[in-house]
Amino acid sequence: MPDDQQQKIFETPLYPYERSQDQDAETAVRHPVVIVGAGPVGLAAAIDLARQDVPVVVLDDNDKVSFGSRAICFAKRQLEILDRLGCGEEMVRKGVTWNLGKVFFDERRIFDFNLLPEEGHKRPAFINLQQYHFEKYLVDRVRALQAEGKPVEIRGLNRITHLADHADHVRLDVDTPEGPYKLEADWLIACDGAASPIRGMMGLDFVGRVFEDNFLIADVVMEADFPTERWFWFDPPFNRGQSALLHKQPDNVWRIDLQLGWDIDKEEEKKPEKVIPRLREMLGEEARFELEWVSIYTFQCRRMEKFRHGRVVFAGDSAHQVSPFGARGANSGIQDAENLVWKLKLVLDGKAPERLLDSYDAERVYGADENILNSSRSTDFITPKSETSRIFRDAVLDLAEENDFARPLVNSGRLSVPCTYDGGPLNGADAPGLPPRTRPGAPASDAPTGEGWLMDRLGDRFQLLAIGVEVPDTVEADGIAAHALRVAPDADPLLAERYLGAAPGAVYLMRPDQHVAARWTDFDEAAVHAALRQATGRA
Amino acid sequence: MSTLITTPNIDDADGFYADLLALHEGRDKAESDAINARLILVLANHIGDREVLSQAMEAAQAAGHHD
Numbered sequence: 001m002p003d004d005q006q007q008k009i010f011e012t013p014l015y016p017y018e019r020s021q022d023q024d025a026e027t028a029v030r031h032p033v034v035i036v037g038a039g040p041v042g043l044a045a046a047i048d049l050a051r052q053d054v055p056v057v058v059l060d061d062n063d064k065v066s067f068g069s070r071a072i073c074f075a076k077r078q079l080e081i082l083d084r085l086g087c088g089e090e091m092v093r094k095g096v097t098w099n100l101g102k103v104f105f106d107e108r109r110i111f112d113f114n115l116l117p118e119e120g121h122k123r124p125a126f127i128n129l130q131q132y133h134f135e136k137y138l139v140d141r142v143r144a145l146q147a148e149g150k151p152v153e154i155r156g157l158n159r160i161t162h163l164a165d166h167a168d169h170v171r172l173d174v175d176t177p178e179g180p181y182k183l184e185a186d187w188l189i190a191c192d193g194a195a196s197p198i199r200g201m202m203g204l205d206f207v208g209r210v211f212e213d214n215f216l217i218a219d220v221v222m223e224a225d226f227p228t229e230r231w232f233w234f235d236p237p238f239n240r241g242q243s244a245l246l247h248k249q250p251d252n253v254w255r256i257d258l259q260l261g262w263d264i265d266k267e268e269e270k271k272p273e274k275v276i277p278r279l280r281e282m283l284g285e286e287a288r289f290e291l292e293w294v295s296i297y298t299f300q301c302r303r304m305e306k307f308r309h310g311r312v313v314f315a316g317d318s319a320h321q322v323s324p325f326g327a328r329g330a331n332s333g334i335q336d337a338e339n340l341v342w343k344l345k346l347v348l349d350g351k352a353p354e355r356l357l358d359s360y361d362a363e364r365v366y367g368a369d370e371n372i373l374n375s376s377r378s379t380d381f382i383t384p385k386s387e388t389s390r391i392f393r394d395a396v397l398d399l400a401e402e403n404d405f406a407r408p409l410v411n412s413g414r415l416s417v418p419c420t421y422d423g424g425p426l427n428g429a430d431a432p433g434l435p436p437r438t439r440p441g442a443p444a445s446d447a448p449t450g451e452g453w454l455m456d457r458l459g460d461r462f463q464l465l466a467i468g469v470e471v472p473d474t475v476e477a478d479g480i481a482a483h484a485l486r487v488a489p490d491a492d493p494l495l496a497e498r499y500l501g502a503a504p505g506a507v508y509l510m511r512p513d514q515h516v517a518a519r520w521t522d523f524d525e526a527a528v529h530a531a532l533r534q535a536t537g538r539a
Numbered sequence: 540m541s542t543l544i545t546t547p548n549i550d551d552a553d554g555f556y557a558d559l560l561a562l563h564e565g566r567d568k569a570e571s572d573a574i575n576a577r578l579i580l581v582l583a584n585h586i587g588d589r590e591v592l593s594q595a596m597e598a599a600q601a602a603g604h605h606d
Binding site for chain 2: 395403405
């Protein structure tokens with residue numbers, strides 16, 4: 001991308017401040033849902049709510065996309081979620097799809113890997129896409145929904161200065177370029193990032209582990225022959241004793257992460273005269289590149305004890321943070337939004353009790369812990385904390401060059417996969433003999449159905465996925481209906497492998513977020529009723 | 540469930556022990572540490588069974604405690 005175009009995306013207000021009617025109201029206007037933060041998580045939640053006709057207002061203290069590439073790696077599950085939100089195709093078309101990786105140790109290339117994406121999925125395992133593009137596509141989607149008359153607003157340069165929790169609603173003081181106003185929300189979703197001002201205003205904890213390390217992150221624009229692969233270096237000559245990562249993004253932008261260690265002068269390390277020679281050493285003397293963005297960060301692995309506090313629900317980085325290895329930050333935030341929205345809609349519609357939202361807390365805390373565990377382990381491998389851990393790390397890398405067995409121990413990041421909510425409060429019956437991967441709590445696995453991809457046919461509502469079993473068109477319990485989605489058992493062998501195993505047929509109760517609620521090998525109306533009640537917090 | 544073998548199980552115990560020392564003969568501590576680490580990983584992979592590996596770690600740790 002030429003520089004001027006690049007500058008434009010960072011400098012043009014995407015949702016410029018506009019005066020809202022609410023600012024002239026005599027008493028504070030009440031909205032069903034207010035979202036704080038127009039980053040990837042807040043926007044995804046807003047789109048999902050608006051699509052389903054839940055009025056939503058997004059407040060952001062800025063008015064532009066985030067500066068620099070930031071989150072760049074989006075996983076298959078998130079692409080499936082984006083498809084459901086109506087903007088997956090643009091992202092996949094723009095993004096860089098990759099499967100190959102190389103691992104280097106010292107001066108040697110020790111092995112290559114292929115993510116070997118499984119057959120029979122609409123979406124690839126990963127795409128790389130700069131966060132600013134990601135946000136731009138989401139804002140475009142918001143604009144398209146507005147054009148369709150959907151009830152969604154983004155208010156730029158609206159900063160919350162005070163929050164009061166009134167049991168059945170939240171009262172907000174909002175500051176704008178034209179002065180303050182008051183606003184009320186039945187529900188507030190705090191997607192205001194790792195430094196969450198909302199969390200601070202509520203005096204809530206955010207505990208965990210701070211890793212004593214600094215990373216220099218640079219985006220460079222480069223015409224280069226490097227292949228579309230993830231390259232990871234342990235202890236390379238150009239960054240002795242540390243690690244480095246090179247990853248391709250769209251528009252000839254390359255993302256480089258250089259570990260710097262703890263005892264450094266951050267301001268000094270960020271200066272181009274310091275950064276450029278480092279990159280030249282890494283990329284080779286002949287590489288021609290321009291530095292687009294440089295940032296230094298220290299990361300932490302931590303989460304809030306609870307993500308729901310009365311009428312305020314935290315999602316994304318405001319609720320949990322992980323190290324960047326594994327692309328588990330933005331990806332898990334999108335899953336938070338996905339998990340929350342259908343529950344919030346049922347509660348707002350009076351179809352489910354408020355305690356359904358406690359399952360958001362249970363399921364996404366479980367997911368956050370899984371992500372924190374994985375990313376902490378990656379960090380401990382990449383940055384050994386003691387002499388002995390370094391000896392073992394180097395032993396693994398030395399062995400990996402010649403020995404296949406050691407390669408699974410090499411941990412340069414375990415890439416984001418969606419969490420299965422094992423033991424989750426909404427899970428219903430399971431039937432023995434059906435494949436473990438689609439057990440209750442698991443996200444649906446995509447598969448061809450003979451009439452398009454399964455993922456394109458699931459979502460937004462409860463469905464009874466009936467494979468070779470007779471079911472009625474709808475099954476209803478307490479005002480919530482599950483709609484039949486009938487698929488032939490021989491429609492595709494991959495579908496049978498993922499949903500039937502050796503069974504001749506199966507019935508799956510799928511949640512609106514495409515997770516499995518319960519499953520059986522035959523249809524029993526009373527059992528489906530019980531599972532529907534379980535999955536909506538009525539059990 | 541597999542159980543860690545804690546009864547004598549190596550043929551020619553003295554020969555094995557001599558090989559272990561020979562492996563480290565003439566090496567400095569850094570080289571020896573690296574070889575030991577690689578050896579642990581090679582053996583651990585051969586065993587594979589997570590339960591047995593946990594018991595082995597436990598046994599190695601317990602033997603060092605002389606209270």
